[in-house]
Amino acid sequence: MLLAKKEIYYRLASSSAPFYPLQAEGAGLRKDYRFEHYMSLIRIVNNEYKDKYDKFISNTPVEQGELLVPSRHFTGRTYSLMETPVVELEVVTVRSDSADLKWQQFDVLGGMFWKYEIYVSESPIYDEFEDLIDSGATKVVEIMDIRRTKYRLKDLVPETHYYILVVAKDLNGVKGYSEVEIDTLP
Secondary structure, three states, X not given: OHHHHHHHHHHHHHHXXXXXXXOOOOOOEOOOOHHHHHHHHHHHHHHHHHHHXXXXXXXXXXXXXXXXXXXXXXXXXXXXXXXXXXXXXXXXXXXXXXXXXXXXXXXXXXXXXXXXXXXXXXXXXXXXXXXXXXXXXXXXXXXXXXXXXXXXXXXXXXXXXXXEEEEEEEOOOOEEEEEEEEEOOO
């Protein structure tokens, strides 16, 4: 509702702006106060909006005239304000040919879940300095169910050192990850 009000006020302000009566040669300038009135209403709406949705702003300064909507995905501004998903990967059981994994459910303020991705490799998978996943890593599965926080890796080779990566992603593309190492049993 506040966004709609702001849009209407901007339209009214811009439509009244050309109606400033101007007189030349110092005969006097008169100002049509409709423009200033609508601009003051816009400032009031901005303050209402900021107060109402301050919990989603993450202490980031809001530029004048800018509105942040946490559910408006695929925008650069929203992407920059989203909190990084936290993934705390735990290896529950390791066997000679499998490993059971567990992590907490996706929880990001204002974020909307997209998927979990699980990778496995015999060398490190994620390069945090380049923000890249090693091309040699095997993507085992994509999990689209937010509540599915357990997975059994199968077909592992006995007595082998593995790296396992779980990535959580939201709809805006913000991702968090956790990488662990395991040694399969003989």
